[in-house]
Amino acid sequence: MTVHVPFRAAFLNVFALFALAFVPVAPSHAQDPQRPYSAPSNQIRFGNTALFRNLIPSATLETQAAQEYVQILREAEHNKTLLNDDNALVKRARDIVNREIPFALKWNDRSKQWKWEINVVKSNEIRMYCLPGGKIVIYSGLIDKLHLNDNEIGMMAGHEIAHALREHARERLGRQQAAQLFSGTVPQLFGYVDMGSTQLGIGEQLLAMRYSPADETEADVIGSEIASRAGYDPRAAITLWNKIDTATRRSDNGFIWMHPYGSERKQDLLKRMPDMMPLYAKAIGKTIDQLPAYAGMGRFKKNGR
Ligand SMILES: [Zn+2]
Numbered sequence: 001m002t003v004h005v006p007f008r009a010a011f012l013n014v015f016a017l018f019a020l021a022f023v024p025v026a027p028s029h030a031q032d033p034q035r036p037y038s039a040p041s042n043q044i045r046f047g048n049t050a051l052f053r054n055l056i057p058s059a060t061l062e063t064q065a066a067q068e069y070v071q072i073l074r075e076a077e078h079n080k081t082l083l084n085d086d087n088a089l090v091k092r093a094r095d096i097v098n099r100e101i102p103f104a105l106k107w108n109d110r111s112k113q114w115k116w117e118i119n120v121v122k123s124n125e126i127r128m129y130c131l132p133g134g135k136i137v138i139y140s141g142l143i144d145k146l147h148l149n150d151n152e153i154g155m156m157a158g159h160e161i162a163h164a165l166r167e168h169a170r171e172r173l174g175r176q177q178a179a180q181l182f183s184g185t186v187p188q189l190f191g192y193v194d195m196g197s198t199q200l201g202i203g204e205q206l207l208a209m210r211y212s213p214a215d216e217t218e219a220d221v222i223g224s225e226i227a228s229r230a231g232y233d234p235r236a237a238i239t240l241w242n243k244i245d246t247a248t249r250r251s252d253n254g255f256i257w258m259h260p261y262g263s264e265r266k267q268d269l270l271k272r273m274p275d276m277m278p279l280y281a282k283a284i285g286k287t288i289d290q291l292p293a294y295a296g297m298g299r300f301k302k303n304g305r
Helices: 005-019 049-053 058-078 088-107 109-113 140-145 150-165 168-182 186-198 202-207 213-229 236-248 263-283
Strands: 117-121 128-131 135-139
Touching (some): 049 168, 058 117, 058 202, 088 109, 088 117, 088 140, 088 150, 128 150, 128 202, 135 140, 135 150, 150 168, 168 213, 213 263, 236 263
Antiparallel strands (some): 128 135
């Protein structure tokens, strides 16, 4: 019997992944509020993120996500909860996201080819996601129940888009895949290698994703930058996450469980404000001095407030 070549390739890939597990990781810029943020290179970081990510090809994940997206829309249509193109909330959400997309593309080359789509499902749920490949679903409860203003929706969309751009789901799923491979679940290994994009069954896992604090920081920083450049007030990130925290922290797998938020993350958001405010001011054609206070927060000037 000959060893299946893709099997061996996958095995070596996983082996390399664990062999490199102890390579020291350079401190991330995301941890240092004093430095302007730049995305880490695709080299090893955050415990070999790149290696885990590479276990599942981007194209495979995007295809799976697109299939999952079609299913979600089909189900919503069946339940008569898919809001149509003329709905005011749909128009509002699309307008906000479409203003942000041009500022998102620099973070991921593939995203320039993504077929971005935005839909809103009528629901009590407080939830939103941007699937790998740029398919965005907003559950109306997020906007209605929390009474989000456009700045808050802008910050929310920026954050979700940033998760997709930085392929955080791909990394999380890669880690799960590696754990299954290494635990000797051979059918799963063959499942990955031989069955390709149709049998991974990752669509549902995408919807139950729990991000790490490092993912959250990265999504906050990149998301705020995208939304600020598109003309949304970065201070709205604070009111947004406070609202989400209050509304969903009691639920076992609610939105704040998926996007862990605590005092550290909040402080990090505040620390970044002097970098974000000039981008926002410029986007709306004002100087920082001309900006009004927002929800009791000041102007966050670069050299003191
Ligand atoms: Zn998040």
